[in-house]
Amino acid sequence: xxxxxxxxxxxxxxxxxxxxxxxxxxxxxxxxxxxxxxxxxxxxxxxxxxxxxxxxxxxxxxxxxxxxxxxxxxxxxxxxxxxxxxxxxxxxxxxxxxxxxxxxxxxxxxxxxxxxxxxxxxx
Numbered sequence: 853x854x855x856x857x858x859x860x861x862x863x864x865x866x867x868x869x870x871x872x873x874x875x876x877x878x879x880x881x882x883x884x885x886x887x888x889x890x891x892x893x894x895x896x897x898x899x900x901x902x903x904x905x906x907x908x909x910x911x912x913x914x915x916x917x918x919x920x921x922x923x924x925x926x927x928x929x930x931x932x933x934x935x936x937x938x939x940x941x942x943x944x945x946x947x948x949x950x951x952x953x954x955x956x957x958x959x960x961x962x963x964x965x966x967x968x969x970x971x972x973x974x975x
Contacts, residue, residue: 855897860963861904867960868901922965929953929969
């Protein structure tokens with residue numbers, strides 16, 4: 853078994869695509885903002901977007917909510933939060949027991965994302 857992707861179901865494909873491409877700076881590996889499916893390369897797998905209505909065509913979905921959390925490891929949580937201010941739902945905080953500094957935001961469809969920055973080991 854190999855990890856392939858995290859697929860996020862979105863209500864507005866154009867807004868979601870622009871958020872992941874422009875606001876987060878992810879590299880597009882497939883699709884565009886007018887597609888019903890697109891994916892972004894993360895180097896170790898991909899984050900994919902799929903129109904919620906397209907997924908509902910093959911599977912009855914439960915109401916959207918906080919049942920998943922996508923964690924994106926980045927170099928500077930504080931700089932990202934300043935750049936993504938309108939999407940932030942929790943300011944950066946150190947979590948030494950996790951080994952990182954974290955902040956939380958929501959994409960245009962309400963999907964919850966954690967920005968994770970590795971903290972240097974305590975001396």
